[in-house]
Amino acid sequence: MEQLREVLRTRRDGIVRRWFDYIIETYPEETAAFLKSKRDPFTNPVGSTIKEGIEGIIDYIVGEGEEEVQTFLDRIIRIRAVQDFKPSEAVEFVFHLKDIVRAEVGMRLDEPEIRRQLREFDSSVDKLALLAFDIFMECREKIYELKATELKNMTYKLLERAKLLDELDKHKW
């Protein structure tokens, strides 16, 4: 995939910009403007996390990323998992990377070697999408676990006070 990687490396900024815009457009218009314009990561955690996340993913794909791609994907998905997205909507942006890369590759699409490498690239994007889905599920399960834990903690204290828990029971909690 070396030739394609080379193309991606030279077109990195364009790819990041297009992919970022695509994700941001899934938010309402006024919000998209805010998410795009504010650079400070503490004023705009959603926009900056997405930006940082996709840069990390692209660097990983072109072979320059040091950190695990999972960390970057996690940061984006963790946010989308608690926002108003259906599971498909939350992870769909990953597939769109295929379109963006094709648009950036442009004329060189006619080269057989590039086309072959693109197929290889597509399958790595598919793997990324599956990984995104795993992370999404993990986040949703975490949300339900946190709800359950809060309720359990309240009940636990009551049972403990009422001396209805023996040592064995305590371990089960």
Next chain:
Amino acid sequence: MAKAAKPPKPEEITKTLDYRKTPKGPWIDTKVEFRPGMYCYGTRPKYLEEVDMPNPREWSTSDEDWKLPENWKEIFLEGMEDRLRKHRSFRLFMDICVRCGACADKCHFYIGTGDPKNMPVLRAELLRSIYRRYFTTGGKLLKRTAGARELTEEVFKELWYYAYQCTECRRCSVFCPYGIDTAEITIMVRELVNLLGCNTDWIMGPVANCYHKGNHLGLEPHTIQSNIEMMCDDIEEITGIRIEPTFNRKGAEILFVTPSGDLFAVPGVYTAMGYLMLFHELGLDYTWSTYASEGGNFGFFTSLEMAKRLYYKVYAEAERLGVKFIIGGECGHMWRLWHQYLATFWKPPENLETPKSPITGTVFEHASASKVVHVVEFTADLIRHGKLKLDPSRNDHLRVTFHDSCNTSRGMGFFEEPRYVIKNVCNHFYEMPENTIREKTFCCGSGSGLNASENMELRMRGGLPRANAVRYVHEKYGVNMLANVCAIDRAALPTLMQYWVPGVEVCGVHELVGNALVMTGEKKRTMDLRLEPLPGFEEEEEEEE
């Protein structure tokens, strides 16, 4: 031929799918959608009945029909007129906004949800549009052209939905060039929906408990006493010192009141252990009360009138016991109320004096009206005068950051004292970025009675800006403890951290004080207040003997 066999391009497929959610058209036409995870359950009628609040009934937030009384619109508008007359600030805030948008991106809920109706300006506009339609000539004549709209059931539900997506944290007001306090607009909307019996169960339950039993959790006197005694058992195990606090003791110099969460919930109980140890070491002439047993006030999230009713007992108990002043525990909204409202809600009894530390002689002049002093102010003064023997190395396994509570910072201007205390009891303290602390602090996302479990998505979104700043110091400095001076923070932040920044725990400032405090006659400490081994102070192995 090959062309015909080509599968459709991904772009062509995605074109057929509607992933774009941008509402089309003006906000006024965008219908509210109640999304599970974003709201709390409606209150049960019994809680309203217990405190004589109007329109109790069985209803559910997710139902189409909220069973509003027939004349609901009249009640709402009369209530609004009444409040516009009573609170000049409310009328001013309805009139003067120029929609400059300075507040828009300052709200943690807007930052985390991306929902434009969470921009403080637009959230307030939901009510302003009603104000214009029914209380201004321009709005009455020009209607929609003047930004006015009819009050319908759907509009009422929208007001409700967004009034409970605001934690009254007042961060937006810091940035408003006119000084509009959007939290006060939320307070008014909540008062109005309460006229129609539409509180949440999570708020109304504690209100009813507090009214009848003295505290939000409904702890009865013997339970309060035995809970504190259980803490004393743990303190004895850790330090070898038996503490015997007093309850409802007449003639004590000081009455101590803290949120009931400190008496029951983890990690609040560790903070309460810190108070107990500190007061014992000082030999302070103080007492706990099983009657005035709640520092917090969920009445404030209901109506100012209810806040006033629930706080009657604080001064009443101070008068009954004949104390000289009151020390309050670590809480957020309690301090906004005690600092800004209490002395005008109820007149302080004659026996109360301007608080004067019996240990250092410091007079807390700023508390001369309310006669209450915050425990962190009290402790900071002790440290400043060298009255405490501290061993901060006992907290060396902790890398601590401090979360300013919205109400102590923006409602009280209280920034340095907690930092001063932490820096004296810990060796590793790191600040979060400047635009996320002090007066610009981000809310925990669960304040003002939103710390239920059913609205977990809302809490996680609202807490994202705070968690994002914690993640920064966690990654940069290895911060593993988020200290605060608020009982709601202690209840809500552990969950927030588990989702966004695993590896960071939460504690009250006085838990750190309790760990570092060298007490007279104590045994060698090997455990912290959580009864966990204290790194670097573990019990020595036998072979060393």
